[in-house]
Amino acid sequence: MSRRAATEKTFVVDDLRLAAKLWGDDSGLPVIALHGWLDNAASFDRIAELLPNAQILAIDLPGHGLSDHKPASGNYAIWDDLRSIVGVADQMGWQKFALLGHSRGANIATLLSGALPQRVSHLVCLDGLIPQPEISENFPVQMGKYLKDFTNTPVIGGDKGHATFDTAVAARCKATPMLADAAALIVARGITQAEDGRFYWRSDKRLKLASPVKLSLQQLQASIDAIIAPAMFVSAKQGLGQWLPTLDIKIDNRFEIREIDGQHHCHMEAQATQIAEWVREFLSRA
Numbered sequence: 001m002s003r004r005a006a007t008e009k010t011f012v013v014d015d016l017r018l019a020a021k022l023w024g025d026d027s028g029l030p031v032i033a034l035h036g037w038l039d040n041a042a043s044f045d046r047i048a049e050l051l052p053n054a055q056i057l058a059i060d061l062p063g064h065g066l067s068d069h070k071p072a073s074g075n076y077a078i079w080d081d082l083r084s085i086v087g088v089a090d091q092m093g094w095q096k097f098a099l100l101g102h103s104r105g106a107n108i109a110t111l112l113s114g115a116l117p118q119r120v121s122h123l124v125c126l127d128g129l130i131p132q133p134e135i136s137e138n139f140p141v142q143m144g145k146y147l148k149d150f151t152n153t154p155v156i157g158g159d160k161g162h163a164t165f166d167t168a169v170a171a172r173c174k175a176t177p178m179l180a181d182a183a184a185l186i187v188a189r190g191i192t193q194a195e196d197g198r199f200y201w202r203s204d205k206r207l208k209l210a211s212p213v214k215l216s217l218q219q220l221q222a223s224i225d226a227i228i229a230p231a232m233f234v235s236a237k238q239g240l241g242q243w244l245p246t247l248d249i250k251i252d253n254r255f256e257i258r259e260i261d262g263q264h265h266c267h268m269e270a271q272a273t274q275i276a277e278w279v280r281e282f283l284s285r286a
Contacts, residue, residue, distance in 0.1 A: 013087030034105030040065030050276030114223035
């Protein structure tokens with residue numbers, strides 16, 4: 001199959017400049033792709049090439065990739081990204097679109113599909129579905145973590161950088177097990193080379209800080225129950241999706257479940273062909 005070239009796109013939503021990669025043209029099904037935590041739009045480079053009937057827009061979510069960081073008063077609670085995504089869809093002229101999310105992006109896609117069910121045509125979640133829930137009684141503890149983290153942001157320390165591109169790739173592979181060629185795609189879009197010759201991460205360090213609130217299991221179940229679009233969940237056997245069965249959450253009546261051997265980023269690795277086949281067939285359904 002010949003490679004599909006991506007076009008770089010830029011949007012401004014709520015005064016934030018958001019970068020994105022677009023594959024395909026108006027003849028394809030509109031699909032918004034949402035990457036994982038500390039990843040970026042390049043995490044869809046492989047699978048986008050295998051979905052020729054889709055017009056795929058992979059967004060660098062705020063604080064990631066080539067997109068702006070939140071202002072000093074901002075934070076990175078996952079629900080705040082919903083407005084950015086809807087704003088981008090509106091600027092594309094997409095009243096209805098499919099969502100393809102990986103990891104944190106899958107969590108966001110699930111929340112958006114429940115919040116605006118009439119706008120989502122299909123939902124595909126790759127090794128992620130909902131954020132880890134929190135019991136209501138822990139609300140003040142979580143809020144306290146958030147206040148302490150954001151009050152003490154400078155103690156995180158500066159990014160010391162990496163001497164070479166390859167050492168940055170190795171660091172990314174160590175953080176989340178994945179093949180080097182897959183990590184290199186994410187790193188290439190996620191670092192910048194400074195005047196000192198070293199490579200520094202573009203992502204906002206505040207992405208590692210506590211959220212002000214974590215959603216409860218009841219809230220997450222309500223989000224799932226509100227979804228009306230056809231939905232598919234792909235779980236990687238060596239990935240992060242395996243914790244989901246330990247929760248008392250009901251998805252069988254909402255999601256078609258597929259399981260595949262592979263790591264958390266298997267949609268960027270050898271398993272991409274099989275996953276793309278599943279997604280291609282799934283998106284073809286009315």
